[in-house]
Amino acid sequence: MKTVDVAIAGAGLIGVAAALELRTRGLTVTVLDRQEPGREASFAAAGMLAPSPDDLSSLPLVPLGKSSIALYPEFVAHIEQASGKTTGFAQKGTLELFFGADGESERDRFMAERKRIGIAVEPLSVLQAREMEPSLTSQVFAAAWLYQEAIVNPRLLIDAAISAAKAGGVGVLANCTVTGLVREANRCTGVLTSDGPISAGCVVIAAGCFSVGIGAEIAPYAPTIPVRGQMLALRAPAGTTSIVALRHVIRSANGYLVPHDDGRIVAGSTLENGVQEKIVTSAGMGKIQGAAIEMVPALKSAEIVETWAGLRPGTPDGLPILGPTDIQGLVIATGHYRNGILLAPITAKLVVPWALGLTIDRDLAAFSPMRFVDRRSFLPEEPPSRQAAG
16 A cells, blocks of 8 residues: 555645645655646636735635735745746736726725724826736726736646656655545545545545545535636737737726736636536626626627636635644635635645644634535525625
């Protein structure tokens, strides 16, 4: 039987980032994925790194998001150096747009709420916003500048992270499904897989929306819910690139545009709770295109170069599931919903002491997997809908 210090179920960015961090501490680590690693939520994301909350239910995430984005330069530098690959990371900031006659008052409320929780934001006049992005619609009434936000290319990042993990000695097993736990009384001592059991001193569940399906022992701690998000990528037609050569993320209450170095503009997204089919619909594409054109009318003539759908890992209360359980040696790191790319560095840092059985001097009770074990019959079935994160 294969034996490692830590076995991680799920080779998306959360699982791979945790493996990288554990490996730097000298631990032997194997990451297992039911298919090709990195091809679920991590691959489908837009790449916004935005700790600004979507709504009041997201407020507990703000400190984690701020801590994680501060870790990003070091995080991507390590991955890029170890892999020899780029990740598309850039701190370019975000323009938040407001429409309608109440646009300025809505912008002012938006800014006041974010300043109260320590999110860096400045007001912009319409003229200033259009100087930063000349292709913005003339219909915008007010704008805010979240200058500390950043972007990364999720597909490049997960590919580089997997390469870095392999180069560092992490075992990455593709097409190996985790089907349950190996237990000795109340201690987890490994995982059962489609390729046979693996012995481990600690098991970390980081399988996104598929965590709940690993087995009956996992489900009470990780009641994840698939939330389909449809996306599309646009590219300006030949000869008109300058018209829509966006330099910053542009976001409104209806959608977002994320420009990447390869010339693609990623636009999103839909929020479809409980939908497991990774297909796009005409209604979903119409909604996304409509929001994109509302912000940048020139995109009406842009070429749609790709459409796709991903499954975000939602939770009953919309917050991640992070921490140890009452089964010794079992740690949960899943349910990041729309914030998996943003929260990967801080999640990786947190997993290390949990895997070693140490306590953390930080109040993370809001994210504990034990909240579902204690109150699971009183929780709603679906996470709240949100409209402004990637």
